[in-house]
Amino acid sequence: xxxxxxNLSKKYQNHTALSNINLDIPSGIIFGLLGPNGAGKTxxxxxxxxxxxxxxxxxxxxxxxxxxxxxxxxxxxxEERGLYKKMQVADQLLYLAELKGLSNKEARQRxxxxxxxxxxxxxxxxxxxxxxxxxxxKIQFIGTxxxxxxxxxxxxxxxxxxxxxxxILTEExxxxxxxxxxxxxxxxxxxxxELLCDKIALINLSEKVLDGAVPQLKEQYKKNxxxxxxxxxxxxxxxxxNLEKSDEKHGVKKISISTLQKISNKExxxxxxxxxxxxxxxxxxxxxxxxxxxxxxxxxxxxxxAK
Amino acid sequence: MLNKIFLIAKREFLTRIKKKSFxxxxxxxxxxxxxxxxxxxxxTVNKSIGEExxxxxxxxxxxxxxxxxxxxxxxxxxxxxxxxxxINDLLSEASNYYAVLNIQKNSKGEIxxxxxxxxxxxxxxVSSIEDKIAAKLKDFQLQQKGIDxxxxxxxxxxxxxxxxxKLTDKGFEEGNAGLTTIIGFAGAILIYFFxxxxxxxxxxxxxxEKTNRIVEVIVSSVKPFELMMGKISGIxxxxxxxxxxxxxxxxxxxxxxxxxxxxxxxVNPTEIGSMAQDxxxxxxxxxxxxxxxxxxxxxxxxxxxxxxxxxxxxxFYGALFAAIGSAVDNETDxxxxxxxxxxxxxxxxxxxxxxxxxxxxxxxxxxxxxxxxSSPIIMMVRLPFGIPTIQIIASMAFMIAGxxxxxxxxxxxxxxxILTYGKKPSYKELFKWLFQKN
Numbered sequence: 001x002x003x004x005x006x007n008l009s010k011k012y013q014n015h016t017a018l019s020n021i022n023l024d025i026p027s028g029i030i031f032g033l034l035g036p037n038g039a040g041k042t043x044x045x046x047x048x049x050x051x052x053x054x055x056x057x058x059x060x061x062x063x064x065x066x067x068x069x070x071x072x073x074x075x076x077x078x079e080e081r082g083l084y085k086k087m088q089v090a091d092q093l094l095y096l097a098e099l100k101g102l103s104n105k106e107a108r109q110r111x112x113x114x115x116x117x118x119x120x121x122x123x124x125x126x127x128x129x130x131x132x133x134x135x136x137x138k139i140q141f142i143g144t145x146x147x148x149x150x151x152x153x154x155x156x157x158x159x160x161x162x163x164x165x166x167x168i169l170t171e172e173x174x175x176x177x178x179x180x181x182x183x184x185x186x187x188x189x190x191x192x193x194e195l196l197c198d199k200i201a202l203i204n205l206s207e208k209v210l211d212g213a214v215p216q217l218k219e220q221y222k223k224n225x226x227x228x229x230x231x232x233x234x235x236x237x238x239x240x241x242n243l244e245k246s247d248e249k250h251g252v253k254k255i256s257i258s259t260l261q262k263i264s265n266k267e268x269x270x271x272x273x274x275x276x277x278x279x280x281x282x283x284x285x286x287x288x289x290x291x292x293x294x295x296x297x298x299x300x301x302x303x304x305x306a307k
Numbered sequence: 308m309l310n311k312i313f314l315i316a317k318r319e320f321l322t323r324i325k326k327k328s329f330x331x332x333x334x335x336x337x338x339x340x341x342x343x344x345x346x347x348x349x350x351t352v353n354k355s356i357g358e359e360x361x362x363x364x365x366x367x368x369x370x371x372x373x374x375x376x377x378x379x380x381x382x383x384x385x386x387x388x389x390x391x392x393x394i395n396d397l398l399s400e401a402s403n404y405y406a407v408l409n410i411q412k413n414s415k416g417e418i419x420x421x422x423x424x425x426x427x428x429x430x431x432x433v434s435s436i437e438d439k440i441a442a443k444l445k446d447f448q449l450q451q452k453g454i455d456x457x458x459x460x461x462x463x464x465x466x467x468x469x470x471x472x473k474l475t476d477k478g479f480e481e482g483n484a485g486l487t488t489i490i491g492f493a494g495a496i497l498i499y500f501f502x503x504x505x506x507x508x509x510x511x512x513x514x515x516e517k518t519n520r521i522v523e524v525i526v527s528s529v530k531p532f533e534l535m536m537g538k539i540s541g542i543x544x545x546x547x548x549x550x551x552x553x554x555x556x557x558x559x560x561x562x563x564x565x566x567x568x569x570x571x572x573x574v575n576p577t578e579i580g581s582m583a584q585d586x587x588x589x590x591x592x593x594x595x596x597x598x599x600x601x602x603x604x605x606x607x608x609x610x611x612x613x614x615x616x617x618x619x620x621x622x623f624y625g626a627l628f629a630a631i632g633s634a635v636d637n638e639t640d641x642x643x644x645x646x647x648x649x650x651x652x653x654x655x656x657x658x659x660x661x662x663x664x665x666x667x668x669x670x671x672x673x674x675x676x677x678x679x680x681s682s683p684i685i686m687m688v689r690l691p692f693g694i695p696t697i698q699i700i701a702s703m704a705f706m707i708a709g710x711x712x713x714x715x716x717x718x719x720x721x722x723x724x725i726l727t728y729g730k731k732p733s734y735k736e737l738f739k740w741l742f743q744k745n
Contacts, residue, residue, distance in 0.1 A: 013739065049527040051726070053745040068530075076527040082520030087322055095318055099311065099528040143524070 001060075002027040002151060002182045003048070008057030010043055016206045017043035021057070023201055023211060025184065027150075030177055032197035032214075033186040034289065039203045041186045042079065045153055048184075049076045061151070072101040075149035079156040079186075081140050083128045090124040093143050100147040107146065114142045134165050141169065145176065152176060153184045158192060170196065190289035202293050209296045214289075221292045225258045225285040226268065232277035240271060256285065311529045315537025316544065319512070323545045333552050361405040361432075364397050369412035372443060379439075382432070384408075398425055408436065473693060488664075488691040494613045495687035497550075499656050502621050502683070503649075505546040506628040510641065512538055513632030513725070522725045531722035535633075536714070539625045543618070609690065615703060620683030623710040624652065630717035633724030640731045655681030659688040667692040676702050679709025716741070 003025040010018040018040045025031045033041050046052045048059065050071060059066040061073065084092055090111070097107035115121050118138055128136060137160065145152060154173070158166050173183055173196065187193055193200070194214060201211035210217070225244060228234075230253055236243060240263065245256040259268065269282055287295070323329055364387045365376065376384045385404075389397065397404050406424035413419065422428060422436070449456055472479040513535075516522045525534055631644040655675060663672045667689045676685040676694070682702050686694070723740040724732075732740070 013743070046726075051523065051526050055744065071528055074527070076524065078520070078523040078527075080520040080523065082522070082524065084322070084516075084521055085519060086326070091322075095314070096524065096528070098314055099525065140524075 001025065002062055003184075004060040004063075005044075006058045006060075008044070008047065008054050008059065010040075010047060010052070010054050018047075018054070019206045021203075021208050023208060025182065026199070027182050028177065028180055029198040030173065030183045030185055030196055032193045032200035033184055033203065034190045034193070034200055034293065035188065035203035035209075037188050039188075040206045041188075041203055042155060044203070045076070045155055045184070045186060049074055049153060072147065073150050075100075075144040075147065075152045077140065077144040077152075077154045077157060079159065081137065081160070083136060083140060083143070085129040086127055088124070089120070089126055089128060089131070089139055092128060093139065093146055096143040097146045100149075102147050110146055110148065111142075114146065118142070133160065134162060137161060137165065138168075141172070145181075149181065151182050151184065153186070155186045156188070157185065158187070158189075190293055194289050200289070202296060204293070204297050204300075207300075209293070209300055217292055218286045221287045221295055222284070223258055223287065224262065225256060227254065227256050227281070227283050227285050228272065229254045229280040229282075230272075230277040231280065232275070234272065234275045234277050237271060252280065308530070308533055311533045312537040312540065315529065315534055316541035319538055319541025320544045320548075323542070324548060329545070329549070333549050334556070336553070362403050363406050363408055363436075364404045365408045365410065366394070367410045369410050369418050371410060371412070371418055372440065373447075376439060376443060379435070382436070394423060398423065490609060491687050491690040492659075494609075494616075494690070495656070495659050495684045498613075498617050498620050498683050498687060499652065501546055501550070501617065502624045502652060505542050505621060506624045506648075508542050508545075509539055509625045510628040510632035511638065512542065513629050513721075514635065514638060514641075517633065517725055517728075518636060526725065531725060532718045534725075535626070535629050535718060535721050539622065539629060543621055543625070546621075612686065612690065612699070616683035616686055616706070619679075619703075619706045619710055623679055623683075623706070623713050624648065626710065626713040626717035630720040630724070633717075633721040634727075634732055634737060635724075636728055636731070643731075651680035652684075655684045659684050663688050673698065677705050679706050679713075682706055682709075 001024045003023070005021055005023040008018055008021040008023075009016075021040075021044065033044065035041050043052070047054050048066075050066065050068065061070050064070075087095075093111055094104060094107045097110065098104060102110070115124065120135075120138070123131060123135065123139070128139065131139065141157075144154075152173075157169060157173075161169060173185075177183055185193055185197060190202075197214055199211065199213050200217070202209040212220070231251060234253070234255070236257070240260060241257045242260060243255060244258055247254045265282075265284070269279070272282075273279060360381055360383060362383045362385060364385050365372070366387060366389060367374065372386075374386045376386075378384050387397070394407055394409065396402070397407050406422055406428060409421040409423060411419050411421070420440070422433065446456065449459065516525070522534075529537075627648045631641055631648065634644060635641055658675060658681070662669070663675065663685055666672060672685065672689060675681045676689055676698065682705065686699075686702055719741045720737055722745060723743055
């Protein structure tokens with residue numbers, strides 16, 4: 001575990017930002033911190049980056065209690081991006097790296113790598129305000145990782161990126177993970193990170209709703225629902241299935257069915273094929289992250305109501 | 308911690324002095340100052356510039372001036388004799404007379420003077436004619452009464468000069484109030500402007516970082532307090548650099564530039580020299596007392612106190628300006644918070660020129676030189692009149708305590724302010740920030 005969070009709470013004057021958060025983040029993965037706006041994601045990140053302090057609870061990084069020396073181990077890309085507009089790109093990046101504790105010489109060497117990678121040699125002497133927004137985003141990303149932190153925290157990293165740059169960023173994030181960095185990824189657009197994240201935690205109204213590995217969560221929250229496409233007349237066995245949705249286009253019928261009890265896929269298909277149909281496709285419908293979130297929040301509310 | 312403050316200060320310093328505006332401000336403003344004083348000097352020496360020579364006709368029926376009034380550079384007097392109804396002809400378009408001075412004596416023997424001009428004559432011109440006539444009349448009277456003019460001048464130039472000495476440990480020492488007053492005032496003015504100009508720059512810098520949103524990245528690497536102190540000290544270095552360049556430039560350029568100005572003015576340097584000598588010889592005793600006791604001037608004390616209050620005063624106010632910058636999102640919102648910070652500064656600057664100079668050792672003056680809000684300026688002004696050592700120590704102690712307090716105070720507001728966006732906070736909220744947990 002690179003990060004262990006125990007019973008973390010933070011209150012602001014008028015509201016609770018975090019209450020009793022417990023979270024473990026294994027090393028070397030991409031971890032998604034998901035939740036709607038105002039759930040407490042940024043509060044948690046600001047405590048991790050030691051911009052603010054928690055009211056109670058502890059955070060351990062690599063087994064030691066979080067302290068100022070950990071600042072160098074982290075790279076943080078805040079949701080609201082910003083650079084010194086009048087400063088030259090190279091000066092700016094070196095400055096950010098030096099603030100993290102790198103010597104000027106070291107910072108220069110590491111900058112070379114990124115200059116080649118992003119082919120930005122011609123930008124180095126330019127002032128930030130002369131660059132396009134997409135370029136500025138790249139510079140800011142380099143600034144976040146130039147000191148080679150082992151924990152990279154990205155708050156809404158894709159906001160404001162066009163699809164091409166978003167793709168480049170995705171590749172870079174995966175490359176950093178390959179090199180052994182741990183990446184914490186915070187966003188309110190839950191579906192956007194399903195493919196990227198190894199593990200996630202869902203936060204709502206200052207509380208952790210659930211966490212776990214993405215495939216396991218999907219498995220856990222799946223409703224045994226299947227999408228079937230076929231031609232012909234299907235007689236549905238209503239003792240086994242519930243019809244959720246049906247649709248027809250150009251003679252091809254598309255239905256969603258859910259099973260009333262646990263049965264294997266093989267059994268479902270053979271039951272379906274008892275009708276005289278030409279089966280075109282059969283696939284299990286897994287819940288989206290958003291659906292899981294809504295489901296989990298509802299469950300939690302019901303639980304609290306019951307109490 | 309010091310390492311990070313140094314890094315931040317270095318960036319502030321380098322980015323600011325690399326700016327074109329710094330170069331322009333630093334190089335152009337001493338030239339402007341020199342040009343400004345050059346022009347004032349030029350116009351003072353050549354008063355006649357821009358004034359054309361005016362012809363004035365004098366009709367003196369009373370004969371009080373005995374047909375004799377010396378012309379000046381700008382006014383030529385001509386005595387004429389015309390019938391009263393022909394006066395208008397003298398002022399016709401074709402005539403080159405600008406005005407007619409009509410002097411008449413009535414039946415009771417009273418003399419009246421009337422200046423009839425083509426347009427409204429300037430007050431300066433009227434009074435210069437008045438002075439000339441009055442002097443002439445005075446001379447006539449002196450002659451009539453048989454008094455020698457030279458003798459009278461001699462009597463009139465009687466002067467009394469009081470030499471001041473103050474009691475010190477070494478007995479009576481010659482005072483040096485004149486020069487130190489000038490030095491003290493210069494110091495006070497420098498401190499005042501330095502605090503104002505660079506304090507506002509600190510505030511702008513903080514707002515800039517906040518609106519740029521870079522601040523969140525920076526405070527994930529350094530503590531807000533380090534960022535604030537780095538910024539304040541970096542800007543202080545910019546100010547000191549600019550100040551030193553100015554001192555150097557003014558010293559290096561004032562010689563050649565004034566030479567150039569003189570050449571432009573086509574003034575013979577020896578003439579100026581003799582003018583200066585005249586002025587000096589008239590006032591030797593005064594000038595003497597101005598520089599009297601130069602040897603007694605406590606240079607280390609003056610320089611030391613100046614540097615101390617220069618830096619401490621700037622830190623004291625600079626921290627407050629940083630706090631203001633952190634509390635708001637844009638410069639227009641600063642007005643409300645600026646007032647309580649700038650008021651004591653302006654207030655002490657005004658008091659320094661009035662109450663404190665008149666009575667530098669009054670209770671009020673002493674108190675003002677103890678309160679850190681006013682002491683940097685007031686102490687400079689009190690300096691020439693001698694300040695008891697115990698008061699200097701007390702004032703410096705209060706000053707140090709003062710800036711430690713404002714730096715703490717500003718740091719508390721700053722750490723919350725830089726991450727708070729949106730509505731401008733109220734004073735009540737700012738107060739809450741002081742004690743809010745990080």
